[in-house]
Amino acid sequence: MRKAFAPLVVVVAALFVSAxxxxxxxxxxxxxxxxxxxxxxxxxxxxxxxxxxxxxGIASAIYLFQNNTAADRxxxxxxxxxxxxxxxxxxxxxxxxxxxxGVWWEWDVRLTSALLLxxxxxxxxxxxxxGGPGSEKLAAATALFGFAVAPFVYKSVDIxxxxxxxxxxxxxxxxxxxxxxxxxxxxxxxLFLVLxxxxxxxxxxxxxxxxxxxADED
Amino acid sequence: MFLRTAWLVLxxxxxxxxxxxxxxxTTLFFATACVLVFAFAFVREGRxxxxxxxxxLWIAIAFSGTLALGRTFxxxxxxxxxxxxxxxxxxxxALYVGKLLGMLALLGTAELFLVPMVAFLFQxxxxxxxxxxxxxxxxxxxxxxxxxTLFAAMLVRARSRDVLLPxxxxxxxxxxxxxxxxxxxxxxxxxPDEAAATMWIGILAAFDVVFVTLALWTFExxxxx
Numbered sequence: 001m002r003k004a005f006a007p008l009v010v011v012v013a014a015l016f017v018s019a020x021x022x023x024x025x026x027x028x029x030x031x032x033x034x035x036x037x038x039x040x041x042x043x044x045x046x047x048x049x050x051x052x053x054x055x056x057g058i059a060s061a062i063y064l065f066q067n068n069t070a071a072d073r074x075x076x077x078x079x080x081x082x083x084x085x086x087x088x089x090x091x092x093x094x095x096x097x098x099x100x101x102g103v104w105w106e107w108d109v110r111l112t113s114a115l116l117l118x119x120x121x122x123x124x125x126x127x128x129x130x131g132g133p134g135s136e137k138l139a140a141a142t143a144l145f146g147f148a149v150a151p152f153v154y155k156s157v158d159i160x161x162x163x164x165x166x167x168x169x170x171x172x173x174x175x176x177x178x179x180x181x182x183x184x185x186x187x188x189x190x191l192f193l194v195l196x197x198x199x200x201x202x203x204x205x206x207x208x209x210x211x212x213x214x215a216d217e218d
Numbered sequence: 219m220f221l222r223t224a225w226l227v228l229x230x231x232x233x234x235x236x237x238x239x240x241x242x243x244t245t246l247f248f249a250t251a252c253v254l255v256f257a258f259a260f261v262r263e264g265r266x267x268x269x270x271x272x273x274x275l276w277i278a279i280a281f282s283g284t285l286a287l288g289r290t291f292x293x294x295x296x297x298x299x300x301x302x303x304x305x306x307x308x309x310x311x312a313l314y315v316g317k318l319l320g321m322l323a324l325l326g327t328a329e330l331f332l333v334p335m336v337a338f339l340f341q342x343x344x345x346x347x348x349x350x351x352x353x354x355x356x357x358x359x360x361x362x363x364x365x366x367t368l369f370a371a372m373l374v375r376a377r378s379r380d381v382l383l384p385x386x387x388x389x390x391x392x393x394x395x396x397x398x399x400x401x402x403x404x405x406x407x408x409x410p411d412e413a414a415a416t417m418w419i420g421i422l423a424a425f426d427v428v429f430v431t432l433a434l435w436t437f438e439x440x441x442x443x
Contacts, residue, residue: 064439112396119389126385132377138386141372141436145365145390148428152393 005197012194015187022180029177035099038092040180043170044188045088046114050150051192052082053121057147060140072136073207075143077199079124081192086118101163110164113153120146220315223308227316228323234293235324241289245328249282253336271342272402276358276395278332283325283362284384287370290321295374310438314367318433321363329355347405350415354405357422358398362391364429372440394429397422 019040029036056078062071093111094104105111120142127139157166173181235241253274260270294300303313333355337344344351369386373379401418404411 064436109396113393116389116392123386123389127376127382130378131373131382135376137440138369138372138376138382141368141440142386142390144432144436145429148432149390149393152425 005194008190008194008197012187012190015183015190019180019184019187022183026177026180027174032100035096038096040184042089042092042096043181044185045085045092047185048085048188048192049082049089049117050154051189052078052085052196053117053143053147053150055196056082056121056124056143057150060143060147064137064140064144069207072140073200073203074196075140076128076136077196077203079121079139079143080199081195082121083118083125084195085188085192086114086121090115090118106163108162108164109156109160110153110162113149113156117146117150117153120149220309220312223312224316224319227303227313228319231290231317231320232323241286241293242324242327244289245282245286245324246331248285249278249328249332250335252278252281253332253339257339266340266342269399269403269406271336271340271344272399272406274340275332275336275344275402276399278336279325279329279359279398280362280388280391280395282328282332283321283359283366284387286324286328287321287363287366287387288380288383290317290324291370291374300371300374304441310441311434313441314371314434314437317371318363318367318430321367322359325359325363329359342406343410344402344406347410347412347415350405350412350419351402353419354398354401354415354422357419357426358394361394361422361425361429362387364426364433365391368433368437368440371437394422394425397425 023037023040026037026040028034056075059071059075059078062068063075093114097106098104124139124142124146127135127142131138154167156162157164158168170178170181256270256274256277257266260267260274291300294303304310306313333344333351336342366383366387370383373383373386376382397418401415401422404414404418
């Protein structure tokens with residue numbers, strides 16, 4: 001990942017610079033008009049969060065079963081990013097909902113479960129911060145449970161009648177809308193990779209510093 | 219060996235509880251207090267708002283369950299007995315199963331008091347479909363306790379464990395509580411919706427399988443220092 005980092009940053013920057021043009025080119029949705037374009041930000045945010053949860057879950061399992069501290073650094077970095085991307089989704093959702101449904105928040109299965117998924121990962125960060133020594137493993141278990149709940153959140157719109165658009169909306173978009181969405185989704189996933197690399201590097205430096213500090217104390 | 223260990227852990231917890239009745243009595247009292255507090259919030263002109271009984275029942279179960287989990291493991295921590303249990307040459311998942319069965323028995327007993335109390339105070343027809351209600355309670359309690367036992371056991375060694383248990387437990391078990399509340403509310407409707415209740419029982423069963431499997435799988439590495 002190290003060697004690919006600089007080109008990756010360039011690609012992400014290019015995608016983010018060009019995205020507004022493609023989003024502006026996409027046609028207006030007939031009933032919602034301009035506000036529907038929040039989708040190009042909202043859906044990729046959640047894709048970014050699910051990617052982060054996937055990475056965090058796998059890394060936590062590796063850490064838990066193989067005691068691999070490198071995996072733990074990936075897990076904590078991914079968890080922070082899951083909270084960040086989730087927050088973007090939770091901010092953009094109500095902005096759209098205010099226009100489309102007339103209310104900021106609807107107590108709907110999808111919205112409620114998405115909020116609690118965000119809370120699981122906020123809980124993860126709280127445990128790591130305030131749990132004291134040994135809380136890394138506790139946090140890893142939290143991440144695994146969050147990972148297990150995530151598919152339920154994703155599928156909830158198909159199981160129950162909710163006001164939130166179903167998962168079938170995205171694959172059936174007309175090509176003029178699907179193109180920009182694919183572009184922004186790619187931009188967010190690559191942005192996640194860039195931020196993950198940076199955050200893992202920071203965690204590695206911290207680990208080295210801690211070791212040096214301990215060696216100096218002895 | 220596995221079942222025997224689980225049985226021994228369960229019997230040990232029973233023996234301790236039977237001498238003091240500490241956790242059961244405090245849990246029951248707390249559950250009653252919860253019902254009363256929420257009754258003030260959801261009663262208008264002498265009548266409870268629609269679906270309030272289902273919500274209050276499950277909130278009381280979740281809150282008092284958290285308290286019971288905290289107390290049970292605090293007792294283990296105080297006597298340093300969890301460490302002794304972990305030192306025993308027994309399969310770790312069996313210890314988990316033993317503790318889980320103990321929690322289920324405790325919360326199950328609490329529910330035996332709680333359900334009639336809610337039915338009585340809110341004129342809720344909780345006993346019109348006893349089997350479906352029992353299935354909902356069993357599924358919900360198992361899902362809640364499966365996660366709760368694991369996290370309470372892990373938190374024994376952590377700092378600020380009293381705060382962290384609800385912080386971790388509620389977001390993860392909210393799907394289970396939602397399923398319990400919605401299923402119970404379907405049973406309490408003017409015409410009980412058995413199909414909806416059965417669907418929620420199915421969802422609860424799915425969550426139970428996922429949570430118990432994950433807990434059994436992670437208990438061993440989590441409890442290894």
